[in-house]
Amino acid sequence: MNATVFRREHFNAAHRLHNPEWDEETNRRIFGKCNNPNFHGHNYLLEVAVKGPIDNETGYVIDMKILRDIIREEVTERYDHKNLNLDTADFKTLNPTAENIAAVIWNRISGRINNEYKLTVRLYETERNFVEFTGE
Numbered sequence: 001m002n003a004t005v006f007r008r009e010h011f012n013a014a015h016r017l018h019n020p021e022w023d024e025e026t027n028r029r030i031f032g033k034c035n036n037p038n039f040h041g042h043n044y045l046l047e048v049a050v051k052g053p054i055d056n057e058t059g060y061v062i063d064m065k066i067l068r069d070i071i072r073e074e075v076t077e078r079y080d081h082k083n084l085n086l087d088t089a090d091f092k093t094l095n096p097t098a099e100n101i102a103a104v105i106w107n108r109i110s111g112r113i114n115n116e117y118k119l120t121v122r123l124y125e126t127e128r129n130f131v132e133f134t135g136e
Helices: 024-035 064-079 098-110
Strands: 002-015 040-053 118-124 130-133
Touching: 002 064, 040 064, 040 098, 064 098, 098 118, 098 130
Parallel strands: none
Antiparallel strands: 002 040, 040 118, 118 130
């Protein structure tokens, strides 16, 4: 039997969407307000879903305390109250779009859990804007 378990966490971070290969006008046209040279911030909501077999002995797919600790170590402690462009190695050369942030988070978490599980990361940048990444 398979089940999917979910864990939610929050983190607050600033970023600027900017492609250094483009001129300032192109960046402003493509990224709009998100290209503000003084950055802007979001209160991100992160949902992590882990799908896999229910262990016969524990009744768990994955111990939620372990999942919580992985998310805190790989995401919250790394990104909360940070400027993603300036304060994190992950986004020094990678544009911190919601899509790229979700992919980086997926890679960080997937490296810490058993590969028999299907991992899905859903990142809400706002109540209306969110992205889902499954590693596919």
